[in-house]
Amino acid sequence: DARVTQTPRHKVTEMGQEVTMRCQPILGHNTVFWYRQTMMQGLELLAYFRNRAPLDDSGMPKDRFSAEMPDATLATLKIQPSEPRDSAVYFCASGLPQGLEQYFGPGTRLTVT
């Protein structure tokens, strides 16, 4: 049963620290998405990649957030420095081009104190 995996599942950190979240997309999927979910804003698209190239990162605060795909099996989302307002659940999803369905990981719950 192919699944998107995300690590860590939970992260508590202090303001100003660097946070790195990792995602392993489903093997063979070449489109990867990063979302942030909060009660106030709902589900927001931060960035997405196709064939490891960033296609859209307009939803991401550029000054502190960065997203990369070092290889086809790993996507990373980094926050440096972290702030309390970054507290949220971060989801990674993967899919096939024009396959339309996105497969979501279980999420990383980030708390910044």
Place this chain on the structure above:
Amino acid sequence: AQSVTQLGSHVSVSEGALVLLRCNYSSSVPPYLFWYVQYPNQGLQLLLKYTSAATLVKGINGFEAEFKKSETSFHLTKPSAHMSDAAEYFCAVSVGTSYDKVIFGPGTSLSVIP
């Protein structure tokens, strides 16, 4: 610009009653439309999708949705609610020339009363 609205942030139904979750979309081009479900502490999973074939779409767990272009709606229904249907439901529309990018609605939380 494409957008999705969901009427009612919270819906309660009795077990065995009809489930109706409302979704309206705005799109300048023929849309692809989706319903996703999120159970507590989990990621979203696809319930069903409309891709310009049949206007009545059947999904998993007994859910279905009907695309009505004249009403710009894509409401989700299930004839008989089960306790296990309690979850958050998201309507979404895909945008862009490749239809990769999806815009999600704010979600509707469904409670099922025994």
